[in-house]
Amino acid sequence: MRIAQVIGRVTLSVQDPSYKGGRWLMCNPLEAEHYNTACQTLPPLSAQSSLIAYDSLGAGDGDIVGIVEGAEATAPFDHDIPIDAITVAIFDSLKYEPPVSTSSKH
Amino acid sequence: MIPALVVGHAVSSHSHPSLKGFKMLLCQPLGFEGKPDGSPIVAIDLFGAGLHSKVFVSTDGVGARHLVHDQKSPIRNFIQGVID
Numbered sequence: 001m002r003i004a005q006v007i008g009r010v011t012l013s014v015q016d017p018s019y020k021g022g023r024w025l026m027c028n029p030l031e032a033e034h035y036n037t038a039c040q041t042l043p044p045l046s047a048q049s050s051l052i053a054y055d056s057l058g059a060g061d062g063d064i065v066g067i068v069e070g071a072e073a074t075a076p077f078d079h080d081i082p083i084d085a086i087t088v089a090i091f092d093s094l095k096y097e098p099p100v101s102t103s104s105k106h
Numbered sequence: 107m108i109p110a111l112v113v114g115h116a117v118s119s120h121s122h123p124s125l126k127g128f129k130m131l132l133c134q135p136l137g138f139e140g141k142p143d144g145s146p147i148v149a150i151d152l153f154g155a156g157l158h159s160k161v162f163v164s165t166d167g168v169g170a171r172h173l174v175h176d177q178k179s180p181i182r183n184f185i186q187g188v189i190d
Contacts, residue, residue: 001147001148001182003146035114035132035146048145066118066148068180072181075167075177075178086180088181089120089125089148090121091117092117092120094132095115097157098134
Protein backbone atom coordinates (compact mmCIF):
# COMPACT_ATOMS: atom_id res chain seq x y z
CA MET A 1 0.00 0.00 0.00
CA ARG A 2 1.52 3.32 -1.11
CA ILE A 3 0.91 6.62 0.66
CA ALA A 4 -0.33 9.48 -1.50
CA GLN A 5 -1.94 12.86 -1.22
CA VAL A 6 -5.28 13.48 -2.93
CA ILE A 7 -4.73 16.47 -5.23
CA GLY A 8 -7.89 16.41 -7.31
CA ARG A 9 -10.85 14.55 -8.74
CA VAL A 10 -11.48 13.06 -12.16
CA THR A 11 -14.83 12.90 -13.92
CA LEU A 12 -15.23 10.50 -16.84
CA SER A 13 -17.58 11.32 -19.70
CA VAL A 14 -17.17 8.04 -21.58
CA GLN A 15 -16.38 5.00 -19.48
CA ASP A 16 -16.47 1.25 -19.18
CA PRO A 17 -19.99 0.19 -18.07
CA SER A 18 -18.53 -1.53 -15.02
CA TYR A 19 -17.30 1.88 -13.80
CA LYS A 20 -20.88 3.02 -13.24
CA GLY A 21 -21.11 5.22 -10.14
CA GLY A 22 -17.34 5.18 -9.73
CA ARG A 23 -15.49 8.03 -8.07
CA TRP A 24 -11.95 8.80 -9.13
CA LEU A 25 -9.22 10.71 -7.33
CA MET A 26 -5.98 12.18 -8.66
CA CYS A 27 -3.29 11.19 -6.15
CA ASN A 28 0.33 12.23 -5.84
CA PRO A 29 2.64 9.79 -4.01
CA LEU A 30 4.26 11.32 -0.94
CA GLU A 31 7.98 11.60 -0.30
CA ALA A 32 9.06 9.89 2.92
CA GLU A 33 10.42 13.08 4.53
CA HIS A 34 6.90 14.57 4.50
CA TYR A 35 5.20 11.59 6.19
CA ASN A 36 5.38 13.08 9.68
CA THR A 37 3.78 16.41 8.79
CA ALA A 38 1.53 15.37 5.90
CA CYS A 39 -1.61 14.84 7.98
CA GLN A 40 -1.30 18.24 9.63
CA THR A 41 0.03 20.56 6.96
CA LEU A 42 -0.38 20.14 3.20
CA PRO A 43 2.83 18.56 1.86
CA PRO A 44 4.38 19.84 -1.39
CA LEU A 45 3.87 17.81 -4.56
CA SER A 46 6.47 15.10 -5.00
CA ALA A 47 8.36 14.42 -8.18
CA GLN A 48 6.82 10.97 -8.44
CA SER A 49 4.19 10.66 -11.14
CA SER A 50 0.61 11.08 -9.96
CA LEU A 51 -1.97 8.37 -10.47
CA ILE A 52 -5.73 8.06 -10.66
CA ALA A 53 -7.26 5.74 -8.08
CA TYR A 54 -10.79 4.44 -7.67
CA ASP A 55 -12.15 5.88 -4.49
CA SER A 56 -14.18 3.62 -2.23
CA LEU A 57 -13.89 5.70 0.93
CA GLY A 58 -14.96 9.21 0.00
CA ALA A 59 -11.56 10.86 0.34
CA GLY A 60 -11.32 14.52 -0.60
CA ASP A 61 -8.66 17.01 -1.61
CA GLY A 62 -5.72 17.15 0.78
CA ASP A 63 -6.46 13.77 2.40
CA ILE A 64 -3.55 11.41 2.85
CA VAL A 65 -4.66 8.04 1.53
CA GLY A 66 -3.28 4.53 1.25
CA ILE A 67 -3.52 3.18 -2.29
CA VAL A 68 -3.33 -0.48 -3.26
CA GLU A 69 -2.26 -1.16 -6.81
CA GLY A 70 -2.43 -4.26 -8.95
CA ALA A 71 -5.02 -7.00 -9.31
CA GLU A 72 -5.85 -6.77 -5.60
CA ALA A 73 -7.62 -3.49 -6.39
CA THR A 74 -10.43 -5.44 -8.02
CA ALA A 75 -11.04 -7.65 -4.94
CA PRO A 76 -13.80 -5.55 -3.32
CA PHE A 77 -16.04 -5.75 -6.39
CA ASP A 78 -18.69 -8.35 -7.21
CA HIS A 79 -18.40 -7.78 -10.95
CA ASP A 80 -15.32 -7.72 -13.17
CA ILE A 81 -13.85 -4.22 -13.28
CA PRO A 82 -10.68 -3.16 -15.09
CA ILE A 83 -8.99 -1.03 -12.41
CA ASP A 84 -5.55 -1.26 -10.88
CA ALA A 85 -5.52 1.31 -8.07
CA ILE A 86 -7.97 1.81 -5.22
CA THR A 87 -7.94 3.82 -1.99
CA VAL A 88 -8.13 1.56 1.06
CA ALA A 89 -7.36 3.91 3.94
CA ILE A 90 -7.49 7.58 4.87
CA PHE A 91 -4.71 8.24 7.34
CA ASP A 92 -5.23 10.29 10.50
CA SER A 93 -1.54 10.32 11.41
CA LEU A 94 1.75 8.92 10.19
CA LYS A 95 4.84 8.39 12.33
CA TYR A 96 8.03 8.00 10.32
CA GLU A 97 11.23 7.26 12.28
CA PRO A 98 14.01 5.97 10.03
CA PRO A 99 17.05 4.60 11.89
CA VAL A 100 19.70 7.32 11.94
CA SER A 101 22.45 5.16 10.44
CA THR A 102 20.68 3.96 7.28
CA SER A 103 18.27 6.85 6.79
CA SER A 104 17.30 6.89 3.10
CA LYS A 105 18.39 9.60 0.67
CA HIS A 106 18.84 12.57 3.04
CA MET B 107 8.14 -11.22 -0.53
CA ILE B 108 10.40 -8.23 0.05
CA PRO B 109 12.84 -7.65 2.93
CA ALA B 110 12.04 -4.40 4.69
CA LEU B 111 12.82 -2.37 7.76
CA VAL B 112 10.01 -1.19 10.05
CA VAL B 113 10.37 2.61 10.16
CA GLY B 114 7.11 3.78 11.69
CA HIS B 115 3.39 3.28 11.88
CA ALA B 116 0.19 4.68 10.41
CA VAL B 117 -3.16 5.33 12.05
CA SER B 118 -6.36 5.29 10.01
CA SER B 119 -9.86 5.50 11.45
CA HIS B 120 -11.48 5.41 8.03
CA SER B 121 -10.36 2.40 6.02
CA HIS B 122 -11.66 -0.67 4.26
CA PRO B 123 -13.66 -2.77 6.79
CA SER B 124 -11.29 -5.70 6.39
CA LEU B 125 -8.45 -3.62 7.83
CA LYS B 126 -10.25 -2.91 11.11
CA GLY B 127 -8.19 -3.87 14.11
CA PHE B 128 -4.93 -4.44 12.27
CA LYS B 129 -1.86 -2.42 13.04
CA MET B 130 -0.39 -0.66 10.03
CA LEU B 131 3.39 -0.34 9.97
CA LEU B 132 5.52 1.76 7.67
CA CYS B 133 8.12 -0.50 6.06
CA GLN B 134 11.11 0.70 4.10
CA PRO B 135 11.86 -1.88 1.38
CA LEU B 136 15.50 -2.89 1.38
CA GLY B 137 17.30 -3.45 -1.90
CA PHE B 138 20.84 -4.52 -2.75
CA GLU B 139 23.12 -4.84 0.31
CA GLY B 140 20.26 -3.80 2.56
CA LYS B 141 20.17 -0.23 1.23
CA PRO B 142 16.76 1.54 1.28
CA ASP B 143 15.00 1.10 -2.04
CA GLY B 144 12.08 3.38 -2.88
CA SER B 145 9.53 5.01 -0.61
CA PRO B 146 8.23 3.28 2.54
CA ILE B 147 5.01 1.32 2.10
CA VAL B 148 2.28 0.42 4.56
CA ALA B 149 1.88 -3.20 5.59
CA ILE B 150 -0.53 -4.72 8.11
CA ASP B 151 1.10 -6.40 11.05
CA LEU B 152 0.09 -9.44 13.15
CA PHE B 153 3.25 -10.28 14.98
CA GLY B 154 3.91 -6.98 16.69
CA ALA B 155 7.09 -6.28 14.78
CA GLY B 156 8.98 -3.61 16.66
CA LEU B 157 10.40 -0.37 15.32
CA HIS B 158 13.58 -0.81 13.24
CA SER B 159 13.18 -4.58 13.13
CA LYS B 160 13.83 -6.35 9.84
CA VAL B 161 10.80 -8.06 8.39
CA PHE B 162 9.58 -9.91 5.32
CA VAL B 163 6.64 -8.13 3.65
CA SER B 164 4.41 -10.12 1.32
CA THR B 165 3.08 -8.45 -1.81
CA ASP B 166 0.53 -11.09 -2.62
CA GLY B 167 -3.18 -10.43 -2.23
CA VAL B 168 -4.28 -14.06 -2.08
CA GLY B 169 -2.36 -14.69 1.13
CA ALA B 170 -3.51 -11.40 2.56
CA ARG B 171 -7.16 -12.16 1.93
CA HIS B 172 -6.84 -15.45 3.77
CA LEU B 173 -5.17 -13.64 6.61
CA VAL B 174 -7.97 -11.14 7.11
CA HIS B 175 -10.64 -13.79 6.41
CA ASP B 176 -12.28 -11.53 3.85
CA GLN B 177 -12.26 -12.50 0.19
CA LYS B 178 -13.26 -8.95 -0.72
CA SER B 179 -10.33 -7.27 0.97
CA PRO B 180 -8.05 -5.20 -1.29
CA ILE B 181 -5.15 -5.59 1.11
CA ARG B 182 -1.87 -6.69 -0.40
CA ASN B 183 1.11 -6.04 1.89
CA PHE B 184 1.35 -7.85 5.20
CA ILE B 185 4.25 -8.73 7.40
CA GLN B 186 5.02 -12.42 7.09
CA GLY B 187 7.88 -12.73 9.49
CA VAL B 188 10.40 -10.90 11.61
CA ILE B 189 14.02 -11.66 10.73
CA ASP B 190 16.30 -12.37 13.73
